Amino acid sequence: MTFQFICKYAWLIAFALSSVFFGLWIVDILIPTLKGADFNQQYEIHGNFRYLDFGGICFLVGFILLSTNICLEHLNKKRLYKSIS
Numbered sequence: 780m781t782f783q784f785i786c787k788y789a790w791l792i793a794f795a796l797s798s799v800f801f802g803l804w805i806v807d808i809l810i811p812t813l814k815g816a817d818f819n820q821q822y823e824i825h826g827n828f829r830y831l832d833f834g835g836i837c838f839l840v841g842f843i844l845l846s847t848n849i850c851l852e853h854l855n856k857k858r859l860y861k862s863i864s
Contacts, residue, residue, distance in 0.1 A: 787848060789844050790841045790842075790844035790845035790848060791841075792841075793837050793840045793841030793844055794838065796833075796837040796841075797841060799834075800833045801830070804830035807825055807830070808821045808822065808825070808830065
């Protein structure tokens, strides 16, 4: 039951993580850069942690999980309708 719940809503967790990483990138890297800070120096301050890379990966994983979830739900409904008919 718990594994099924995690599989069903894992995409939501992945999208939430991508939102957090994109938000951190905006706050820690983009805003200081727009205020005149050196872009590369901002990354060095944060240990060269690539927020956008992790945000993009999380978004891609979330999209794949969501697509898989939708396909599985469709196939389950199709199988259910066939068994009723």
